[in-house]
Amino acid sequence: MASELTARVTGALDAVTDPELDRSVVELGFARAAVDDAGRALVELRLPTFWCAANFAYLMAADARDAVAAVPGVRSVTVRLVDHFVADEVTASVNAGRSFDDTFPEQTDGAGLDALRRFFWVKAFTARQEVLLHRLLAEGRSDGDVCALRVGDLDTADPETGAYLERRVRLGISTAAEAPVAVHPNGQPIAVERLDSYLTRARMTRVCMEANGSLCGGLHATRYPRHEETTV
Amino acid sequence: MYTAPDGTTYYVVDGHVHWWDASNANYRDEKHADGWIRCFYDYHRNLSPADYVWPFELYQQYPEERMIQDLFVDGYVDKAIFLPTALTDFYTNGFNTTERDAYMKERHPDRFILNSCWDPRDEEAGLRKLEEEAARYGLKGVKLYTAEWRGSSKGWKLTDPMARRYLDKCAELGIVNIHVHKGPTIWPLNKDAFDVADVDDVATEYRDSLRFIVEHCGMPRVDDFCWIATQESNVYGGLAVLMPFVHARPRYFAEVLSELLWWVGEDRLTFASDYALWSPRWLIEKFVDFQLPDDIREQKGVDLTTDAKRKILGLNAAKLYDLEVPAELQIGAAPAPAAV
Structure with missing residues (x-):
């Protein structure tokens, strides 16, 4: 039973992304979870660098x-950040439900992490949209065709498209069938004459995000070689 | 100077080198000092070819002779630019201070360019120190590490009022090359420490007097860096940390470099090993040998020509630091006669 619950917890954890890289913390190897018979979940975070x-x-x-707390059957969650310069502070704080500002009093301006979170959401959305729009163009559509597409025209069963739409939702961009596909982060449609320059810049964001992911993944593998894997 | 297998010659400036002391004996704050050098070591181990990986103890502290050998005997480097990183909160004598680098510069005056560093939190005393150092060393550049810790303060921004006083002082003293390195912390701690927007602001303000060389091309904010550099003609990209991708992640190297060539251009990118993070020898050999794949060249409309490589490897930095480059190593020089 615990192993079945562990699988569900890992599934829930898989939806958590590294904000910088827009990739699953489970896929990246940054997070892993275990649950005991009493429904107590332990999540360990091991990041690429100190x-x-x-x-x-x-x-x-x-x-x-x-x-993890939202998974039915989980009665308590403990998160443990390890091998990190603020490991103790973040671990204690997150388990006590304290905010970032309260974790580091005197060291923040009190505005929290919402702006930072949105900054990464915009990057993630931009990179995902770039991939989607380039694919739609590669399938033979003109710039005009792509700018005329509506969400209802997309194949929502396609996982890449699903992930893209999920990034729209986070930013509060409409995913209604009649909403335009090619949009700026504020939801305004991209004008056809601007599509090319938009994509040139969006490509750069996507390339950099992928390169960061490659670097962080490599550093993580160096720091935590697979043969040294232990279970939490 | 590097002579490629095809006979092409390259003048080489290593735009970012260190002579650090991260030995246990120098640890002041053990947790952070050890965390710092082990983090460097993971970068070194992860991105170096296997036969260039050092033992950890050597990596903590390497002797003068080793550095000279790696840069100038084996490493093809004509001139190397010191970019000190003080970290005096972590290391008793600092990690890589100006004074430490000055010792090396004194012993090898023709090989090194000595830069210093400053921190706006040192206020008036720091300004006076900068003046003294400018007089003593003839500084043309400084390295700024915005994530440096000072007690409870975990960093600063180029737009802080006191930082502007220092930038004014640099302009006044002819310290025209401002190397900026972003790190993982800043004040306030809830903001993005890697944000390069402050570079944009000061680059506009000091357009006619200072150049801003953004180390690691702003990594992980290379995209935001590119966007700024394309609009600000006095913003440059230092390629430290991106260079070893040429070996370890060649496809990403091609992707990112092609973006840099498109947005920043071949005239404003400078080669660097970040020694002893990596050794210049293999970086230079592999970079000169490297070609952008056809699909990337076609898609992005850029190329990495021999002239572009010559600029990136040395000629761009030579311009920044007024270095004399032998005529035969300049672009447009007649090729050397074939050996008979």
Whole structure:
């Protein structure tokens, strides 16, 4: 029973992303979970470097706590950030439900992490949209065709498209059938004459995000070689 | 100077080198000092070819002779630019201070360009120190690490009022090359520490007097860096940390470099090993040998020509630091006569 619950918890954790990389913390190997027979879940976060930014680490830890706590059958969640310059602070804080500002009093401006979170959501949306729009163009559509597409024209069963739509939802961009597909992060449609320059810039965002992912993945593999894997 | 297998010659400036002391004996704050050097070591191990990986103890502290050998004997480097990183909160004598680099510069005056560093939180005393160093060393550049810790303060921004006083002072003293390195912390701690928007602001303000070389091309914000650099002609990209991708992640190297060539251009990118993170020898050999794949060249409309490589490997940095480049190593020089 515990192993079945562990699988469901891992599934929930899989939806948590590294904000910078827009990839699953489970797929990246950054997070893993175990649940005991009493429904107590333990999530361990092992990041690629000791110096991953404190606020990114906090976001992942807090998101992991929330995702796992929502799984039916889980009675309590403990998150443990390890091998990190603010490991103790983030671990204690996230398990006590404290905010980032309260974790580091005197060191923040009190505005929390909402702006940072949105900054990454915009990047993730941009990179995902770039992939989708380039694919739609590669299938033979003109710039005009692509700018005329509506969400209802998309194949929502396609996982890539599903992930793209999910990034729209986060930003509060409509996913109604009649909503235009090619949009700016504020939901305004991209004008056909601007599509090419938009995509040139969006491609850069996507390329950089992928390169960051490649670097972080490599550093993680160096720091935590597979043969040294242990279970939490 | 590097002579490629095809006979092409390259003048080489290594735009970012260190001579650090991260030995246990120098640890002041053990947790962060150890975390710092082990983080560097993971970068080193992960992205270096296997036969260039050092033992950890050597990596913590390497002797003068080793550095000279790696850069100038084996490493093809003509001139190397010191970019000090103080970290005096972590290491008793600092990690890689100006004073430490000055020792090396004194012993090898023709090989090194000595830069210093400053921190706006040192206020008036720091300004006076900068003036003294400018007089003593003839500084043309400084390295700024915005994530440096000072007690409870975990960083600063280029747009902080006191930072502007220092930038004014640099302009006044002819310290025209401002190397900016972003790190994982800043004040306030809830903001994105890697944000390069402050570079944009000061680059506009000091357009006619200072150049801003953004180390690691702003990584992980290379996209935001590119967007700024394309609009600000006094913003440059230092390629440290991106260079080893040429070996370890060649496809990503091609992707990112092609973006940099498109947005920033071949005249404003500078080669760097970040020694001892990586050794210049293999970086240079592999970079000169590297070609952009056809699909990327076609899609992005850029190329990495021999002239572009010559600029990136040395000629661009030579311009920034007024270095004399032998005529035969300049672009447009007649090729050397074939050996008989």
